[in-house]
Amino acid sequence: MNSKKEGGSASNPLSIEDRYSQWKSHIPVLYDWLANHNLVWPSQSCRWGSLLEEQNYKNRHRLYISEQTDGTVPNTLVIAAVEVVKPRVASAEHIAQFNEEARSPFVKKHKTILHPGEVNRIRELPTDTNIVATHTDSPNVMIWSVESQPNRTAVLGAPASTPDLVLTGHKDNAEFALAMCSTEPFVLSGGRDKYVVLWSIQDHIATLAAAVDPDDKQSTNVGGSSEKAAKSPSVGPRGIYRGHKDTVEDVQFCPTSAREFCSVGDDSCLILWDERVGYTPAVKVEKAHDGDLHCVDWNTHDINFILTGSADNTVRMFDRRKLNSRGVGSPVYKFEGHDAPVLCVQWCPNKSSVFGSGAEDGIINIWDHDKVGKISGSADPTVPATSPGLFFRHAGHRDKVVDFHWNVSDPWAIVSVSDDCASTGGGGTLQIWRMLDLIYRPEDEVLAELDKYKSYILGSDSDT
Secondary structure, eight states: OOOHHHHBOSSSBOOHHHHHHHHHHHHHHHEEEEEEEEESSOOSOEEEEEEEEEOSSEEEEEEEEEEOOOSSSOOEEEEEEEEEEOTTTSOHHHHHOOOTTSOOTTEEEEEEEEOSSOOOEEEEOTTOTTEEEEEOSSSOEEEEETTTSOOOOOOTTOOOOOOSEEEOOOSSOOOSOEEEOSSSSEEEEEOTTSEEEEEEOGGGTTTTTSOOOTTOSSOEEOOSOSSOOOEEOEEOOSEEEEOOSSOEEEEEEETTEEEEEEEEETTSOEEEEEGGGOSSOSEEETTSSSSOEEEEEEOSSOTTEEEEEETTSEEEEEEGGGOOTTSOOOOSEEEEOOSSOEEEEEEOSSOTTEEEEEETTSOEEEEEGGGTTOOOOOSSTTSOTTSTTEEEEEOOOSSOEEEEEEOSSSTTOEEEEEEOHHHHSSOEEEEEEEEOHHHHSOHHHHHHHHHHTHHHHHOTTOOO
16 A cells, blocks of 8 residues: 555655645545644643543543743643544534644643743653653753643743742753653653653652742752743752763663663663662663664553654664673664654654654654564555555654653544744644554454445445
8 A cells, every 4th residue: 555656755755744734635535533732932842641521422631731931931841631522523624624723623722831941852750640750951850730820821021930849959951751650759850961761750759749949948940041040949869970971961860660761862872770789770772873872761551661763864673682781782673764863752642562663854744563584564555565564654744753652541642743934934833643543453354344334435336
């Protein structure tokens, strides 16, 4: 089902606008649901929150979005309520009709927090979904109790909101590497100081819901803003881990252990850490990629597999059983399907072999490593046959994809955001989408279902 003319060729690639137009024409046959939301300001992070309400034909979810302004108004952390139509409810005509310049009626802003500095990363605490952590252009990590934080209006001169807690320990800016543990209230961060820093907020969980007194004298200045610094209670690190030789770009906990985690950085290294054996690397892969590493994710279904994404345009999958303390370890497989640096990777929460990758080429690729080596093509006509394992390409963004996130409670629903300043001069584009289930379900199951509707598909007067 692959077609070279659909996607251009290596020597004559489609322009971004041509690719986008082609993508729009395929929407009715590729998507079960799609919502497009134009953002006034660029965004660096988008994250699903908890399921708020389940209805007959749609679900309401919490969504976190960052807004990076030009300084005329404060930077913000936005908590929104998003309606996602359930599978096989929306008509093809409905999902194909949207205006790129409009704001989606399915995305409603619920609360705005005026953030001290830009919001580079947002992570929700799995053990308490009302608590989120944010990174900014400062050494500190900020903790917010989103229910107790007041709703603010972003106007020029407005003072920044006060974090409920500030995590200290970095010696230089900690901009992007941020993770929350799924088993304990632990927070992990990496930064320009080449450190990986671990905190426990266990002792503060009970008090985070209480309002913070801005005049509290036992407090720490919050960096990252030109405004008058707010003050918040602070927590020092549980441990500082040294092993990288350049900026740490991403970190991730082992899904089953708060004591094991990994990190990647601009030194091209993938490092596995174990709190139980000290502050030096347990395993260090010296040249995991042929360029800076931007992102890492640990498989929640099979903890042996770790994904990394790099400036070398590839995604690589490592099996930790095949790594050793001497720094030896080759990837299980190298996935090639992007034309620019890979900025984000994430395993699918619903199927252990599936993952997504987003890159500066404006594409989110969906892969299945179980399909590597198998000949069967993709139901998505835009997928090239030269990228084994690739079975879906989301080409709805016209500039670099800076973040995306699978929805745990709404299988196969994805939120993604692009920074559109370079291409359109605008802010950003937020999209919520779910591919048609005929694309990812087992082939024999799909064929059996289609066979039931064969006469309808081919026409009632067909002899076949």
